[in-house]
Amino acid sequence: MSLADKVIYQIYPKSFYDSNGDGIGDLRGIIQKIPYLKQLNIDMIWFNPFFVSPQNDNGYDIADYYAIDPLFGTMADFDELITQLRQNHIEVMLDMVFNHCSTNHQWFQKALAGDQYYQNFFYLRQPKADGSLPNNWRSKFGGPAWAPFGNTGKYYLHLYDKSQADLNWHNPEVRKELFKVINFWRAKGVKGFRFDVINVIGKDETLADAPAKIDSKVLYTDQPIVHQYLQEMNKNTFGRDLETVTVGEMSSTDIANSIAYTKKDNHELSMVFTFHHLKVDYQDGQKWTKIPFDFQKLKQLLNDWQVGMSNGGGWNALFWNNHDQPWALSRFGDSKHYRAKSAEMLATVLHLLRGTPYIYQGEEIGMINPNYQSITDYVDIETKNAYQELLKKGLDGQKALAIIQAKSRDNSRSPMHWDDSQKAGFTTGTPWLKPQDQAQINVAAELDHGEIFPYYQKLIQLRKTYPIIANGSYQPIDLNHPQVYAYCRKYNGQALLVINNFYANPVSYQLPQHYQKLPAETLISNYSKQLKVVPSVVNLKPYEALALLVK
Structure with a gap:
């Protein structure tokens, strides 16, 4: 697989x-x-x-x-x-x-104990000449990205929590x-x-x-x-x-x-x-x-x-x-x-x-x-x-x-x-x-x-059954629609139209003209909709999702 x-x-x-x-x-x-x-x-x-x-x-x-x-x-x-x-x-x-x-890792503990070999496992730096931190980087968890390295006068870098040494x-x-x-x-x-x-x-x-x-x-x-x-x-x-x-x-x-x-x-x-x-x-x-x-x-x-x-x-x-x-x-x-x-x-x-x-x-x-x-x-x-x-x-x-x-x-x-x-x-x-x-x-x-x-x-079964889902190309359909996200997957002469209503308001959605009236198979629908032909307009219910495989 x-x-x-x-x-x-x-x-x-x-x-x-x-x-x-x-x-x-x-x-x-x-x-x-x-x-x-x-x-x-x-x-x-x-x-x-x-x-x-x-x-x-x-x-x-x-x-x-x-x-x-x-x-x-x-x-x-x-x-x-x-x-x-x-x-x-x-x-x-x-x-x-x-x-x-x-x-708490032994590498850091050994470095703290003065082992030069393990000190080189971390970013240890002296403060600047004015006594301020080695640089102005911020930790992703808030505050500066430096903490004192024991009593050595140096600092160690931690982009995350001070208990996480880089x-x-x-x-x-x-x-x-x-x-x-x-x-x-x-x-x-x-x-x-x-x-x-x-x-x-x-x-x-x-x-x-x-x-x-x-x-x-x-x-x-x-x-x-x-x-x-x-x-x-x-x-x-x-x-x-x-x-x-x-x-x-x-x-x-x-x-x-x-x-x-x-x-x-x-x-x-x-x-x-x-x-x-x-x-x-x-x-x-x-x-x-x-x-x-x-x-x-x-x-x-x-x-x-x-x-x-x-x-x-x-x-x-x-x-x-x-x-x-x-x-x-x-x-x-x-x-x-x-x-x-x-x-x-x-x-x-x-x-x-x-x-x-x-x-x-x-x-x-x-x-x-x-x-x-x-x-x-x-x-x-x-x-x-x-x-x-x-x-x-x-x-x-x-x-x-x-x-x-x-x-x-x-x-x-x-x-x-x-x-x-x-x-x-x-x-x-x-x-x-x-x-x-x-x-x-x-x-x-x-x-x-x-x-x-x-x-x-x-959905998991479909991915394992239809190569178009696993291997098909992707292209968008009408990205500007205010409440529908639709896209098309293509593979070996087939097209998969995926149409999703992102809101509670029902909507009539127009499908691309070149697919209209073509024979189709409904692969999945969360409202049990079964379409055998691509319609010109599909009426979507609240949060409706529909996938049509077009031959």
Whole structure:
């Protein structure tokens, strides 16, 4: 099976299923739910990190790349998980956090203790002559990107939390150590790797100040040397396996670089995650704001990346949701009045595009943002910081909370709803984060009489059945329509028309003239519409999605 046929599921282990009653999801919990996962017919699961970590950034601060954190289980549990998944034809993708490691990691601890060899694993710099920080870069989590390196008088660079020290990729010993990590997990049978914020590893050795009014990220994002590092990593690790699937999380990247990262001949990565389409409800580019999403902008971005990557021979990872995003259904759908229909419409848009679709746990049952009523219900450090910042800017508590409710990362981290019980069937203990809405939205009810899960099953089956979905070209249809996003996939003399109404208002939509009256097959419709001929006008109901295969 090729990359284009695959569908990948994402599990945030902490919130999936708790097998031992401590309120935190774990590996044995995932093993118990394999029969559920098998029903979707997914090919691979990407797991957020479950390595040893102080958990300052939910496991993205790794203290030991070779060990399972006892919070989640043991290496024996992992071995059993990978074996049982493989018996069900599901492969494993692990999260490799290689831009930085935890300050608890032995490399950093040895550096602190004065070991010169390990000091060269990090970006350690003296303050400027006037005693100020080595440069003016900002941390992505707020504040400066420098922290004191023990009592040495030097500082270490941390683009993220101060407990996450950036690794010095210029040092070949660092690269060698990181490649060893990949090869360790490859030997255990891991067939997929996701690389966290991998396009910021190319920082310059001089680490100059960012010019006035220029964001410091411009100086360290998508630097040309990143391609060289990825090629070296590919050659020394996963590039030796034909079947391995890799994806790079790319922070603030562009189409040209993403083509280069994913073009087969370049021997770098299989595909990239990019986030531009998930910023269309940011006011003036600021996340902690609350405005309706910009539909035209959303269409334009999806379209530009489809056209650009296709023309350049690159490959997209397709996704609406992940552990860092609020639920797409709450952002771009109508979770109150048309939860099922808007969930199915969003799924149709994504799964019929060119690229590899990802499904985040709970998306397939139509989970939505929890309606937490107090900042104390939230756990995420970024969320709590943002709330304080909003209050500092003069917003009242209610307005600040409304923004938090819309944008917090805890939205998608709330535990998976397995049933309608008080703890949502997630745990017998106290859940680390409160479940909400499980009375209406849960796996048991969805499997019994829901329509979203079977709709996802059908979309996954279609990708594996129709080469036009996996391999077809992409072109837009009428991008300027105020409420419909329609596109056409083409392959071997066939055309697939995909028509999606993004709003609750019904609309009469005119189809391109050259397809009208041609024989067609309805591949999928979330209103059970069956058309045998392409009409001149199709009347779309609220959040209707329709895909017509034209012979």
